[in-house]
Amino acid sequence: MTLKLYNTLARKKEVFKPIKDGEVGLYSCGPTVYNYAHIGNLRTYVFNDVLRRTLKYNGYNLKHVMNITDVGHLTSDADSGEDKMLKGAKREKKTVYELAEFYTKAFMVDLEKLNIETPEIIPKATDHIKEMIEIIRKIEKNGYAYSAGGNIYFDTSKFKDYGRLARLENDDSEKKSRVDADKNKRNPNDFVLWFTKSKFDEQEMKWDSPFGKGYPGWHIECSAMSSKYLGEQFDIHTGGIDHIQVHHTNEIAQSEAAFNKHPWVKYWLHGEFLVIDKDKMAKSGDNFLKLQTLVDKGFDPIVYRYFCLTAHYKQQLKFSFDGLESSRNSFNALKNKVIEIKKDDDGEIHKRLDHRYTEEFKELINDDLNMPKVLALMYHVLKDEKISNKDKYSILLDFDRVLGLGFKNMKEEIAEVNGEIEALIKERDNAKKQKDFAKADKIRNELKHKGIVLEDSKDGTKWKKI
Ligand SMILES: [Zn+2]
Structure with missing residues (x-):
């Protein structure tokens, strides 16, 4: 069966069609x-995960590389503003x-909570300075770089296809030239490959190089790490759509200038934004929500994964707590259903797979990762009265190889969670006895946020999941 993907290029x-039969090189x-x-970033990693699971489902031998940017780059998506790492450290x-180590760990914990598979290789930018320097030397040798004001720049006028990915028009360059204050640039789209003159006095990270002691521009790290682990030409590169215009456009220019491979990457896939009140969610903005914020409000992280799967990765997804709550209701109902059908399971999965449904499933994931339709198909399977619970469970486990919702490990609420709820109910009963109704209501609301509703009766208080 053919796999179709939307190629931004x-x-x-x-x-x-992979470069090498049966193998895929993927860089994110x-x-x-x-x-x-923030949860907008995490939506992109859920999309990456669905892609990697789909490739594996299709039987490809996958090598997935995801870098960690631990050397400072500038705050805006364009090459300007303050240094993000330095700002964070202050x-x-x-x-x-220390900052990089702390947030790398926190990021990996988020991925695990969202059931995102760990890429095969997770290289850090600071471990690949030597490789970056080598590529800059190649770019220089091939005539695409110049030195100005102590920095090495990429000369975009020498690169004929600059802006192909983003379909950049001349108008964009003119707009850019008005906001760009860097007088060293020969052309508005030129960008720094190596800095020796930092705008920041206290720049901590500096390395010796043939161009002088300094540090790399942002874009070069992705060319260095992808070519080291996947070769000078590879299959798929992914990222958020905000990377198309500057970061990925510059990655292509510098990599093709260095390696002379056209196209450097065959397929470019981009995930759309998560939006709150029509604004893109950004770490620097006011609407900064992290995964822990959702957990603090009583949401299981896997509910956020389910929420992400309800929209196609190329559609904007509007975030609201109401929307997330409705995903939680659907997910909890699904979970109860899975636990119910699982009771009939005898472990004989492969003999029983209903190929009509698995073929349809494969068609949907292979049609540019159509996860909303996969969810609809999954509900259709659950409602089909012609198939047994055993067979339903087998089909769902097969779907879960891509959905990643953890059907296999779903079980009734564990005693600890029950214990915590029971303790709160007791506290509320005591508050009611002492006529502290404000406190009693507060506890009821607190539980409601955790997805628990209380029912008072003469035999005491009972609770259930919404
Ligand atoms: Zn990159």
């Missing part, structure tokens, strides 16, 4: 570890290295 769905831009990931009174 071609602006259409294309049949996926990873986080800049100066703060927690805020938290840590060295930039």
